[in-house]
Amino acid sequence: MKILIYGSTGFVGKYVVNKLIGKADVFLAVRDETKAKNQFNGKVKTSSILYDLVAPILEIKPDVVINLIGILRETHDNTFEKAHYEIPKKLIDSSLRVGVSKFIQMSALGANLNSKSRYQKTKAMAEEYLKKSGLDYVIFRPSIILGKEQKLFEDFKKYSKIAPFFLAPCDAKVQPVNVYDVADCFEKAVNTQLKNQIFELCGPKVINYKELFEFALKYIGIKRPVIPVPKKTFLLMLPIFSIMPDPIMTLDQYYMLEEDNVCSGSYPGVKDLLGNLRDPFSF
Numbered sequence: 001m002k003i004l005i006y007g008s009t010g011f012v013g014k015y016v017v018n019k020l021i022g023k024a025d026v027f028l029a030v031r032d033e034t035k036a037k038n039q040f041n042g043k044v045k046t047s048s049i050l051y052d053l054v055a056p057i058l059e060i061k062p063d064v065v066i067n068l069i070g071i072l073r074e075t076h077d078n079t080f081e082k083a084h085y086e087i088p089k090k091l092i093d094s095s096l097r098v099g100v101s102k103f104i105q106m107s108a109l110g111a112n113l114n115s116k117s118r119y120q121k122t123k124a125m126a127e128e129y130l131k132k133s134g135l136d137y138v139i140f141r142p143s144i145i146l147g148k149e150q151k152l153f154e155d156f157k158k159y160s161k162i163a164p165f166f167l168a169p170c171d172a173k174v175q176p177v178n179v180y181d182v183a184d185c186f187e188k189a190v191n192t193q194l195k196n197q198i199f200e201l202c203g204p205k206v207i208n209y210k211e212l213f214e215f216a217l218k219y220i221g222i223k224r225p226v227i228p229v230p231k232k233t234f235l236l237m238l239p240i241f242s243i244m245p246d247p248i249m250t251l252d253q254y255y256m257l258e259e260d261n262v263c264s265g266s267y268p269g270v271k272d273l274l275g276n277l278r279d280p281f282s283f
Contacts (some may be wrong), residue, residue: 003190004029004047004060006091007068009036011149012106015183016068017044020190024064029056053087054094061098064190067091068106072119072151073250080252084122085129092133102136104189109141109200109261117255127198138189140182142201143261144212146280147179153220156213159248160222168210170228175202175262176212178278181270188273201270202263203280215281231257 001024007013008028017040020026026044030036033046047056057065071083088105095103111123130137144152159166182201188194213226234249234257241247249257263269270277 001025001064001190002027002060002062003064003066004056004062005066005068006049006087007070007106008044009039010068011147011151012145012179012182013068014039014149015147015179016066016186019183019187023187023191027056027060027062029053054090057091057094057098057100061100063101064104065091065095065100065102066104066106066186066190070106070108070123072253073247074252080118080122084119085125088126089129092130092135095135096133100135102138102189102195103130103133104138104186105130105140107139107141107198109143109202109263110256110259111141115255116258117252119252120256131196136195138194138196139198140185140189140201141198141267142177142182143175143203143263144177145179145182145201146176146203147283150179150216152212152216156216156222157220158246160217160224163224165225165227166213166217167229167233168208168213168226169231169234169257170208170210172231172257173206173208173260173262174212175206176280177201177203177270178280178283180283181274181278181280185270185273198267199269199273200263200267203270204277205280206260206262 003024004027006029008017021043028036028044028046029049030046031050036046067088069087107127108123110120112120113124115121127139210226210228217224235254241249
């Protein structure tokens with residue numbers, strides 16, 4: 001079986017690749033082939049997307065395509081519409097051309113065509129396009145994914161150099177999932193007959209952001225108080241954040257904060273796929 005993975009060198013991508021090495025013929029669609037091969041000790045094959053995004057699909061003709069491409073914040077050249085909709089659309093269209101057996105899409109909890117958040121809206125747009133494409137698919141919608149490389153830890157390291165304390169929305173909740181569980185779910189989707197299903201990926205416990213932030217600070221070994229405040233406090237602070245070179249929060253992220261980042265129960269989840277759940281705070 002040939003598996004082609006986009007977004008393989010990111011946080012989640014590394015875990016997914018390592019889970020699949022040795023269980024399939026793994027190809028990575030990357031910009032820097034040498035870097036990718038070194039990252040995985042030469043145990044994978046690579047194909048360049050430096051000049052043509054879909055060339056790897058057309059050349060390799062994989063059995064399965066996994067798309068992990070996603071951004072948390074936009075740049076002038078890389079918008080949510082481009083990263084979350086236009087790119088998946090091209091990958092899906094090319095997968096149809098070569099007869100890919102299954103397309104596995106990384107979406108996000110809260111994906112909704114009617115969301116005020118363009119992050120969530122564009123994730124939902126890709127889901128809809130995939131569902132209507134005629135390809136067999138599996139869609140994963142994770143809550144926040146915890147693992148050693150989670151960006152939250154780096155952000156806290158950076159901001160703790162100037163912040164004597166941190167604010168946390170007291171009226172918002174999240175349901176973190178362990179990155180190893182996420183990787184196992186992708187492996188399950190590849191190596192079973194799963195098709196045409198959406199899965200919500202959450203851990204066993206719903207927590208508030210104060211608890212999440214306190215865990216992050218403890219994990220990186222930094223002592224700072226975390227003060228709970230209503231989430232509307234962050235809306236009032238957005239004008240201040242907007243003048244920062246690397247804003248703590250954007251308006252789009254605030255829109256996402258308006259809804260709890262927890263599993264709805266309307267779709268199967270990690271336990272349905274794996275039989276049990278790891279502790280999301282142990283990795």
